[in-house]
Amino acid sequence: MNLDFNNIQEGFELPSLTKEPITQIQLVRYAGASGDFNPIHTVPEYAKEAGLDGTIAHGMLIMGILGQMITNFCGIKNVKKYSVSFKAMTKPGDILTAKGVVKKKYESEGEKLIDCKVWVEDSKGEVKVDGKVTIKF
Amino acid sequence: MVDTSLEGKEYSPFTFEVDRSKIKELCMAIGDNNPLFFDKEYAIKQGYKDTPAPLTFATVMNFWGNPEIWDRMKEIGIDIKRLLHAKEEYEYFSPIYPGDILKGVMSVDSIRSSSLMDMVTFKSTFTRDGEVVLIAKMTIVVMQQ
Numbered sequence: 650m651n652l653d654f655n656n657i658q659e660g661f662e663l664p665s666l667t668k669e670p671i672t673q674i675q676l677v678r679y680a681g682a683s684g685d686f687n688p689i690h691t692v693p694e695y696a697k698e699a700g701l702d703g704t705i706a707h708g709m710l711i712m713g714i715l716g717q718m719i720t721n722f723c724g725i726k727n728v729k730k731y732s733v734s735f736k737a738m739t740k741p742g743d744i745l746t747a748k749g750v751v752k753k754k755y756e757s758e759g760e761k762l763i764d765c766k767v768w769v770e771d772s773k774g775e776v777k778v779d780g781k782v783t784i785k786f
Numbered sequence: 787m788v789d790t791s792l793e794g795k796e797y798s799p800f801t802f803e804v805d806r807s808k809i810k811e812l813c814m815a816i817g818d819n820n821p822l823f824f825d826k827e828y829a830i831k832q833g834y835k836d837t838p839a840p841l842t843f844a845t846v847m848n849f850w851g852n853p854e855i856w857d858r859m860k861e862i863g864i865d866i867k868r869l870l871h872a873k874e875e876y877e878y879f880s881p882i883y884p885g886d887i888l889k890g891v892m893s894v895d896s897i898r899s900s901s902l903m904d905m906v907t908f909k910s911t912f913t914r915d916g917e918v919v920l921i922a923k924m925t926i927v928v929m930q931q
Contacts, residue, residue: 668817669817675815675817678811678814678815679815679816681811681815682808682811682812682814682815682846683812683815683845683846683849683850684845684846684848684849684850684853685845685849699867708871708874709842709845709871709874710815710816712842712874713812713815713816713818713840713841713842714816714817714818716816716818716840716841716842717816717817717818717820717840719841720818720820720822720840720841721820724822724832725822725834725838725839725840725841725881726833726834726838726881728841728878729877729878730875730876730877730878731841731875731876731878732873732874732875732876733873733874734872734873735870735871735872735873735874
C-alpha cells in the first residue's frame with residue numbers, strides 16, 4: 650500500500666466508486682458466483698408474488714461493490730475487519746456509489762489502524778448498505 | 787417461531803477448496819476488474835502469493851461449501867421465504883489463495899426472539915492447516931407475522 654499512516658487524518662475521504670447501473674444479468678451472474686439462488690433476485694414473477702415491483706439485488710452484491718472501493722484504496726491484506734448492515738433494497742437500474750471516510754486513527758497492540766465508515770448510496774442519496782472497515786498500516 | 791435452545795449449537799465441519807476461477811467469477815459478477823484478482827504476476831508484485839480472494843468471498847464458501855445452511859435455518863424455525871439479511875461481519879487473519887483447502891465450522895452465535903422479529907446470527911470459522919484465516923458472521927431477521 651502506497652499510503653502513509655502519517656498522511657491520513659480523521660475526516661479523510663476514501664476515493665469513491667460509482668458503478669454502471671445494476672442489471673438483471675448481473676444478478677444472474679451474482680447468483681451463480683455466490684451460490685445464492687433465492688429466486689427473489691432472478692425471477693421477476695416470484696418477486697412480484699412476494700409483493701415487490703420486481704427483482705432485487707443480493708445484499709451481498711452491494712457489500713461486494715463496497716468491498717471493491719475498499720480494495721481499490723488499500724488492497725486485501727491490510728483489511729482486518731469489514732462489516733455492514735443492509736438498509737434498503739437495490740433494484741436493477743439503480744446507479745450506486747461506494748464511499749468512505751476515516752473516523753478514527755489509532756494504535757493498538759503495536760498496529761497502526763484506521764476505522765472508516767463506509768457506505769453505498771444510490772443516485773438519489775438513499776443509503777443501501779452502511780458499514781465499517783478497519784485497515785492496518 | 788425460532789428454537790432459541792439451539793443457540794451455541796455447532797455443526798459438522800465442511801471443506802472448501804479455493805479455486806482461481808471462482809475468485810474471478812465473483813469479481814466479474816461484482817464488476818470488479820482489479821488485476822489483483824485476475825493476474826497472478828501483478829498480485830505477486832503487490833506482495834501477495836497469488837491472486838487473493840476478494841473481501842466478500844466468504845459468501846461463496848458458505849453457500850457453495852455448505853449448502854446445508856438452508857436446512858439448518860429451517861431446523862431453527864426460520865421461514866426462508868421471508869428472511870431478510872440484516873448484517874454481515876468479517877474478521878480477516880490472512881489472505882486466502884487459490885489452492886487453499888479450508889475447513890469451515892458453522893455455529894449458531896445467537897438467537898433472539900421478540901414480539902417484533904426473530905434474529906439469528908450464524909458464525910463460520912475458516913481454518914487452513916489449523917490456523918484461523920477468516921471468521922464470518924451472518925445475521926438474518928424474520929419479522930413476526
